Every structure is written in C-alpha cells, then in structure tokens.
Amino acid sequence: MKGTTSNYFLTAHKFWKTVVNKETAADPVKLQQQIEMHQRLLNVFQAGAYYYLIFNMYTGNADFISSGVKQVLGYEPEEMSVEFMMDKIHPDDKSFFLNFEYKVVEFFKSLPFEKIPFYKVQYDLRMKASCGTYRRMLHQAVQIDYDEHNYYRTLCFETDISHIKLEGEPCFSIIGLDGEPSYYNIQNTPSFTKSYDIFTKRERDILKGIIEGKSSKILAEELFISLHTVNAHRKNILSKANVKTPLDLVRKAIKEGWI
Template identity: 65%
Template sequence: MKEQDHHFYLTAKKFWKTVVNKETVPNLEQLQQQVEHYKRLLSIFHAGNYYYQVFNIYTSCFDLVSPEVKNVLGYEPREYEVGFLMSIIHPDDKPYVLNFEYKIVEFFKTLSFEKVSRYKVQYDFRIRKKNGDYMRTLHQAVQVDYDRENYYRTLSLETDITHIKPHGEPCFSLIGLDGEPSYYNIKDKHFTKSFDLFTRREREVLKGIVEGKTSRQLAEELCISIHTLHTHRKNILGKAKTKTPLELVKKTLGEGWV
C-alpha cells in the first residue's frame, strides 16, 4: 500500500475506533442470517449489480464479503480487504469518503440506542475495478451488531450506479426510517433536517422507479390501482421538478432521496 493510502486508512481507523472499545468474535452462520434479515427489512434498493460486505469496526476488517464482488469489480472476495479498498478509491474521491466517514461516526455517537436501527447511511464514490476502469458505487449501510456502548459491525451494499451517475461529486445522506428525520446531500458540519418532498407512499413509488420496476409491477406490489400509481408518478415528477423518469432517477441519486 502506498504511504498516502496507508495514511488515509489509518485516519479512517482512528474515526472508527472512537465508537468501539472491544472485539467480539462473529458467529458466521448467525451473521449471515442477520444479513438476510436486514436486507429484507430495510429499504435498501438495487439500481444495478451489487455485492455486500460486513465490516468489523474494531478490527477495521471485513468479516464477510459476498461472492458477487467478483462479478461487479473483478476481485475475489479474499482480495477485497479494507486496506485494499482504500487504495482503489478514486484519488479525487478519497477526501469525500474520509469526510463522510467522520460525519457518520459523529452522527451515530449522538443517537439513542433505540434509534440506531432507524437510520441508513448512503453515499457514492468511484472505485477502480480489476480491469482498470472506474465504477461509481452507491454505498448503503446499516448497523447490524451494536449495544448501548459499542458499534461492532456494519452491513453495507455496494451498487454499481455508473450508468445512472457517470459524473458529479460524491453525495452523502443519512436517511431516517420509521418516521425519523432525514438529512439529504449533507455538505455542512452541522446536520440540518431535510424537509421531505414526498409522502411515504410516494417514497415507496420512487424507490420502485429507481429500481426500474414497471407501473404494473409497482401497482401490484403496493396493492393500488394503475390510475393511482400514475397519479403518484405524476406528483413525484412535479415535486422533483423533472420531466422524465431518467431525469428523476439521476436527481434522486444526486440528492440522496432514497
């Protein structure tokens, strides 16, 4: 690892170590069950090919990397270690990632134990694939192992959104679930609660649109009529100030709305 990348990694580790003071040994079978539980429970969407990983905050290592990483990036799971990941982030995006991780740690320090499960972290950055090309990944993360004093493990999904957001600076959001306030496109040191443009139902429809689902699929899933679904789509486009679904998807990812 280059000296610059090593320093980058050590700085991130200092942030992470402020929320955990002991190591726990994972039960991999139980951990896998937790992963599946959280993947189903939380509103994490797939707008492209993805893989997932479980990050051990105390050791600053991955306890688990899904085999899909090879299909998405070209690396074997055993190659894909945290230090290596840090080295293949686009040089221009590394300051953003470090800043985002610092803000995430500071934010979760302020949360009560009961609210930890109600927040999803989301940001994007570029990462170098094995063939040398850069891919923009959407990093979505939730806490899966924690107690009242420590955060032990985080589950994250890494989704290829290059086809949706080929350009632009990284965007960072903290998304509240179950009625908690969200903080979209965070750029300041102080978090400002975001006004939700969309109703809960509109947000469900928006998530489906980003995933590429048809109106009929969404109507069936949400148990509403096609007419009602079209009304929601029209209202969403109007609130987002966009004219086409493609514009809507790009703006949604750019603003971190889902």
C-alpha cells in the same frame, strides 16, 4: 489484521475505533437474518449490479464479502480487504471518503440507542475496477451488531450506479426511516441540518421501485394498491422532483441523496 502501511487507512480506522472498544465474535445465524431482512426491506435498494459485506468496526476490516464483487469490480472476494478497497478509491474522492466516515461516526455517537435501527447511511464514490476503469459505487450501510456502548458490525451494500450518475462530486446523506428525520446531501458543515422531505412514505416506496426499474404493474402488486394509484403517485413524484422522465428522476434522486 494484516500488516497495514497506509496512513490513509489508519486515519479512517481511528474514526471507527471511537465507537467500539472491544472485539466480539459474530453470531452467524443472527447476522444472516439481518442480511436477509435488509435485502427485503425498503431501506436498501439496488439500481444495478451490487455486492455486500459485513464491516467489523474494531478490526477495520470485512468479516465477509459476497461473491458479487467479482461481477461488479472484477476482484475475487479473497483478495479484498477494506484497506484494499480504500486504495481503489479515485484520488479526487479520497478526501470525501474520510470526511463522510468522520461524519457518520459523529452522527451515530450522538444517536440515542433506540434510534439506531431507523437510520441508513449512503454516499457515492468512484472505485477502480480490476480492468483499470472507474465505477461509481453507491455505498449504503445499516448497523446490524451493536449494544448501548459499542458498534461492532455494519452491513454495507455497494451498488454500481455508473449508468445513473455519470459525473459530479460525491453526495452524502443520512436517511431516516419510519418517520425519523433525514439529512440529505450533507455538506462540509460542523452540524447536521434536518432536511425537508418532499415525498410521502408511499411516494418513497414507489420512488425506490422506479429506481430499481420496476413497472407500475409490478409496483401495484407488491404494494397492494391499484395500477391507477401507482400511476397517480408516479405523476406526483415527477412533478415534485421537477423532472419529466423516469431517467431524469433517477439521476436527480441519486444526485440529491433522496433515496
């Protein structure tokens, strides 16, 4: 790791080092398979321009950053590091970041090994782009390289949601997949409280598609259901969310950490 002087970074690195005690070489083929799988699956969505990176828990740095970061934030991948990115977090959001990362580490330290593939972490923060303006970024992370004792690497998707969430405090959620419980909009509490899921699995599939801007016709084709069924689900989703328009639904879903 390059010379590190930031106490802010060192604090976060101490959290990360509590879940890994050695460094390992990555298997490029397996990591690429993981990236492609998570890009296809329903547990990661893109509601705007995004880039992704592979985060090395032991070094506290990125093993890889995709070229999309240039489009999203204006930086070249070669100039980016995790410490560089942390330095670009809005001053008012920096304490949120440390709190979120501490809670993520504590959650996964207590999670049974067989449950690891069924959880996604997400939170939003404001990041300064190369032009000097701040973009609200949605961070989504899944574990892709781990064993019974260590978490080695995390796949992170960073999506620009500035057009969806214009203001408000950062929101942090841990999303359970395939029937596992979720923890939405986690506050500064010492323990995790399971959240009641107001949507069915199929409604969640359609909610994700709405957020990504897909039409009912496309959703019907992708989910192998009728257009009438998709529209019925859309109506139920709006009713359950207590909103009137798809845009209001997207904004509330981001704010409440539903997705």
